[in-house]
Amino acid sequence: MYLKRPVESIERLMSALNPGATAYDLPRRRLLDIPVNEVWLVERGMVAVYRNRGQQLVYIAASPLILGVRNLFASPTEMLMAEFLDVKSIAKISPEDLKTVLDEKGLWKDMANLISFYLECMLTSHYRLVQRSDYEIIKGLIYEYTKLSDYVKERTTLAQYIIEKGLISRSNVLRILSILNKNGCITTTKGRLLTVMYLPEKL
Numbered sequence: 001m002y003l004k005r006p007v008e009s010i011e012r013l014m015s016a017l018n019p020g021a022t023a024y025d026l027p028r029r030r031l032l033d034i035p036v037n038e039v040w041l042v043e044r045g046m047v048a049v050y051r052n053r054g055q056q057l058v059y060i061a062a063s064p065l066i067l068g069v070r071n072l073f074a075s076p077t078e079m080l081m082a083e084f085l086d087v088k089s090i091a092k093i094s095p096e097d098l099k100t101v102l103d104e105k106g107l108w109k110d111m112a113n114l115i116s117f118y119l120e121c122m123l124t125s126h127y128r129l130v131q132r133s134d135y136e137i138i139k140g141l142i143y144e145y146t147k148l149s150d151y152v153k154e155r156t157t158l159a160q161y162i163i164e165k166g167l168i169s170r171s172n173v174l175r176i177l178s179i180l181n182k183n184g185c186i187t188t189t190k191g192r193l194l195t196v197m198y199l200p201e202k203l
Contacts (some may be wrong), residue, residue: 004147005061006117009110014041014064016105017098021091030084038092039068045087046152048164049080051125057164059121062151063087069115071095085155125165135203137166138176142186145193157191179203 021041026032031050034040042065049059049067058080067082072095084090093101102108141162145153148161162173180186180199187194 004117006110006113007064009113010064010066012110013066013107013114014043016101016107017041017066017093018043018091020097020101021093023089024092025089026084026087030087032082032084034068034080034082036068036071037094039066039071039095039098040082041066041091041093042084042087043091046085046155047087048083048085049121050083051078051080051122056125056167057161058125059118060148060152060156060161060165062149066114068095069111069118072099072111134166134168134172135176137168138162138173139199141166142180142193142196142199146196153192158188158193159191176203 017039018041034049042063044063046060046062047065047067048057050056051058102111142158144165145158145161148156159170159173159177162168162177163170166173177186177188180203181188183200184197185199186196
């Protein structure tokens with residue numbers, strides 16, 4: 001499953017929500033819990049979202065981003081953490097105020113698009129944990145990496161992305177990527193993926 005971020009919906013939501021949001025300068029510590037009583041708006045930079053207390057990467061993307069939308073309906077049972085990269089400030093809005101804007105502006109469809117996307121991210125993250133082999137996980141993450149924006153790929157190597165999102169040892173990731181490079185399946189330079197020619201069913 002290769003996920004497409006609903007950028008147009010996010011941009012409409014950001015435009016409507018920003019006037020009522022409060023600016024917030026981030027502390028020096030850039031890995032923060034996403035609180036249950038706030039929704040965060042990120043206009044510039046890149047954010048990585050983790051579960052399991054920062055151990056498993058769920059999603060990484062460049063702005064614009066809206067974090068904490070699951071707080072609209074219930075207090076989540078699992079805390080997510082956000083790591084901010086090239087981000088100095090964000091804007092905050094309460095779930096109640098956000099709902100008011102959605103009602104007034106008729107933006108619930110855009111919010112539904114965003115929530116559906118985040119649910120797909122979480123399901124993909126859970127599914128990846130029960131895959132049968134490291135190679136199957138790496139294969140899926142290589143294709144997923146190709147869908148990232150250039151901004152993200154310039155700041156995240158292929159190996160780093162796979163290690164953090166797939167929970168696979170660094171040595172095994174590098175070993176498999178080396179085999180794929182030698183066999184002409186992929187081309188990389190300085191850790192960045194240039195081309196994907198083909199990925200065999202089994203390695």
